[in-house]
Amino acid sequence: MKSVSLTPFVGVLGACGLFWALYLVFGCAVVEETMLEVQKIFYFHVSSAFVAFTAYAFTCVCSLLYLIRKSEKFDALGSASAEIGLVFCTIVLVTGPIWARFAWGTWWNWEARLTSTLILWLMYIGYFVLRAMLDIDLRKTYSSVLGVLAFLNVPIVYYSVEVWQDRLHPPTNTKSQLPPSMTESWLVSWLALTLLYVFLLILRTQLVQMKSRIDVLQYDQVNR
Secondary structure (H helix, E strand, O other): OOHHHHHHHHHHHHHHHHHHHHHHHHHOOOOOOOHHHHHHHHHHHHHHHHHHHHHHHHHHHHHHHHHHHHHHHHHHHHHHHHHHHHHHHHHHHHHHHHHHHOOOOOOOOHHHHHHHHHHHHHHHHHHHHHHHOOOHHHHHHHHHHHHHHOOOOHHHHHHHHOOOOHHHHOOOOOHHOOHHHHHHHHHHHHHHHHHHHHHHHHHHHHHHHHHHHHHHHHHHOOOO
């Protein structure tokens, strides 16, 4: 990637952003009256969800471009972004039950947003199952198709509360109603995790491209 020279800069920015976010979340943001300190999960739970959505959107775009142009670059970018998105989606599914335990008295509830997020996570697990099982050319094409289709579940997750009139999760406009200290802490957390995503995307894409070249060489050796 041409942006390799920016990698250390983005990494330092992301690290500084994370430290700044931690300071704001635990040192400046007001404590919520009902859930007290447990509410601070919100800043990283919601931010991780938004970063996962961003990663999956980028995978969708790269998958479409790969299907059109058959460029190795787009396959590498798409798969790297999907992998990082899966990590952030896992963070969402881990922090969500912690929140639920204190807010609803149960670790898991099959309400709309939790269930649709789990389905989204499983779809991208399937994305990597395809890449692991199929031959080089087939896995790139099939996983790109799934990368496009799986993204269709992202707006379902986001609007699930409104569509199914779920009263457990807060509506999507709740973030705009937060006190200023909470809003600032959340925005900085979101920015920090987004920078972390970009940093990991650069590194992971390089590794995917290297592995792809190795796989091609091994495939050529076997089929001589």
